[in-house]
Amino acid sequence: MPLNKSESWSSQNCPGCGASLRDSESCQTIFESFLALEYADPGYGEVHFLTVACFMIQHGCYSDEALAWIEQKLRLNLEQGVPAMQICRQAAKETGQGVRLWKITRPPDAPQLPKVAWSMTIIDVKAGYHDAASYCALVTEWARRTLKEMSPLLVQK
Numbered sequence: 328m329p330l331n332k333s334e335s336w337s338s339q340n341c342p343g344c345g346a347s348l349r350d351s352e353s354c355q356t357i358f359e360s361f362l363a364l365e366y367a368d369p370g371y372g373e374v375h376f377l378t379v380a381c382f383m384i385q386h387g388c389y390s391d392e393a394l395a396w397i398e399q400k401l402r403l404n405l406e407q408g409v410p411a412m413q414i415c416r417q418a419a420k421e422t423g424q425g426v427r428l429w430k431i432t433r434p435p436d437a438p439q440l441p442k443v444a445w446s447m448t449i450i451d452v453k454a455g456y457h458d459a460a461s462y463c464a465l466v467t468e469w470a471r472r473t474l475k476e477m478s479p480l481l482v483q484k
């Protein structure tokens with residue numbers, strides 16, 4: 328998912344999630360390296376659903392409908408213990424059917440989302456993991472915090 332090109336890159340912080348970046352580093356390239364890792368190694372792939380959800384939420388990639396939908400999915404996984412694999416399968420089915428009802432990707436003319444001062448970003452996962460187990464633990468923690476902190480992004484009905 329490419330970041331909004333109209334936003335200019337700051338040398339210090341990601342314009343999407345506010346993470347402090349080093350030179351030539353971007354959340355997008357880190358995300359792509361994580362995905363490669365998850366596809367190559369099932370030990371890392373276990374948290375694939377959470378990695379994608381957190382990245383998309385923190386970078387404003389989801390439409391309002393998708394934000395409400397993914398929040399439910401995160402709750403199912405993190406609060407009710409529904410396995411991520413099961414949610415993935417269910418999600419694939421639902422998005423397959425739901426494409427005609429609403430778009431997952433935030434349309435360019437959608438209202439701008441409020442900025443959230445995330446307590447944890449993809450940079451923290453990258454800095455902290457050293458194997459599959461620590462990777463999964465960090466991504467899960469990232470997802471817990473994202474779920475807790477994403478409420479300003481949800482449209483109040």
Ligand SMILES: [Zn+2]
Pocket residue numbers: 341342343344345346354386448
């Ligand atoms: Zn970012």
